[in-house]
Amino acid sequence: MDEKTYARELFEQTFVAIQHATDVAASIILLRDAYKLSHVTYHMAQTIASRIDAPFVRTTYPPNWVSRYLQQGYFNIDPVLIEGVSRSLPFLWSELEVTPAAQRLFEDATQHGLGISGYAIPIIDRCGRRALVSLNIDMPQDQWSALVVHYRAHWLELAHGLHTKALVELYGKEDPAPPLGRRERECLHWAALGKEYKDISCILGISDHTARGYLKSARFKLSCANIPQAIAKAISLRLINPV
Template identity: 55%
Template sequence: MGDMTDRFSLLQETIFREIQNAENVEKAVFTLRDGYSLGHVTYHLAQTIKGDLHIDSPFVRTTYPPEWIAIYLTRSYVTVDPVIKEGMRRSLPFDWSELEPTEEAMKMMVEFHAQGMGEFGYSIPITDKVGRRALLSVNSKPGERNWSKVVQSFRPDWMDLAHVLHKKAIIELFGDEDPVPILSPRELETLHWSAQGKDYKEISAIIGISEHTVRTYMRSARYKLNCANMSQAVAKALKLNLIDL
């Protein structure tokens, strides 16, 4: 058993280096697929940011064949895909056998298998420090009979590598200048109440800290958001989906 654990650790280390050195996320998902002898691998970042605008435009990289991608897009299967729906709601990894697909989703899965894809899968939700949601999904090869053992053996590897892929995607999208700053819970809380139209005194009473401290949190949030005034800071936080109304 010790030899098997060592072998798995060595495999993870090798794939980790190969993913880091991959030219882009597209090459990296193929590296993950081939390294673990999987059917397919998909990385899905739910929303991307361009400039100061929050845009619901997913960043997806997959090893699925173009024929299936074309069918998936043409028939708008993303609106019924149970893996995506559950993956963007859940915080813990899940096996596809746990899902209860709708009738529309069942039709999608039937066509999915008809296109030659394996019937088993496992998905790992990712939420980073600024609340971005992503999903790494791995799919079995057709005819796989030991999927539960495969998942049990490699799940820790995949969970670690999911975050490596996510970091690579963020760098690919934004380089070293990630447009979403990391704000503290208190900074986000004061921005939220400011967006509700509350002034410093009212926010102080609501969250139970001094008015001076409220001003301090809001000032630091404004600096992190690179805004000239609080109105701009609140508007930018809303656009970046850091707070809601």
């Protein structure tokens, strides 16, 4: 069997396995083992405010490292997480500009047995929600880069499969979040922060009439009688993060 055929069959088997897995936790283990990775993490992040949250995270990292990561507040300086919830294209960890604080994070991670190389796959779904799938391995960077080139198209599809699995786990088979447009989410975000139409129009560089129109259409899509109800529902569905 040639490498291309093997890669395709491996992808198809893993794709089906993830579809039939009980939850995201089981799915990331399947992905990790299928591609002989060290660890896989799925993180559903926030959207408009560009603030990092951890409402839904599943990882194969050992519990002692997860506890240390949280206790040390590493989520505030982790460049993979920070860049992952703002970028739209996948990236190698080695491409990141690492601050001294982040360098200490990576050194600490290495001392806890985590891999030295990684690949991050940002996800933005039709409702504007962001997620991040991060793959980690203990492998020299040049070998890892070659492996990423070989599998990245398949990994992108599998990452979206994990996101679909996460939405089902969170909301059931029917996703309750309507596909709000970017401007609708932005207007709701600023309205949630107490901004009036005039303020929102200035912030976004649109007319008062247009700002009203976006808020009205967002309210209709959310099936709410007024803007405060629409804001509350958008927050509950994690479509906006007014912080």
